[in-house]
Amino acid sequence: MTTDNRWRILVDPGKCIGSGVCAGTAPGHFTLDGGYSVPIADEVDPDEAVVNAAESCPMEAILVRETGSDTVIAPEL
Numbered sequence: 001m002t003t004d005n006r007w008r009i010l011v012d013p014g015k016c017i018g019s020g021v022c023a024g025t026a027p028g029h030f031t032l033d034g035g036y037s038v039p040i041a042d043e044v045d046p047d048e049a050v051v052n053a054a055e056s057c058p059m060e061a062i063l064v065r066e067t068g069s070d071t072v073i074a075p076e077l
């Protein structure tokens with residue numbers, strides 16, 4: 001049996017300052033709306049660009065989890 005884990009992307013609007021780093025790092029996954037970042041899709045196939053965006057966010061506003069589990073993919077603690 002194969003498991004197709006997907007990733008869930010969350011942006012905390014209370015932390016995001018709209019720097020746009022995430023949209024610049026992963027333009028296929030984040031866009032700015034009203035001055036804040038929003039994920040283009042809540043669930044995505046694993047993509048290193050999403051990890052890079054989460055690691056690059058100056059406010060640590062981005063959280064990437066595996067769907068169906070509590071496993072945090074990024075950012076690293």
Ligand code: SF4
Nearest residue numbers: 016017019020022057
């Ligand atoms: S990098 Fe972080 S603070 Fe900047 S827009 Fe993206 S989520 Fe917001």
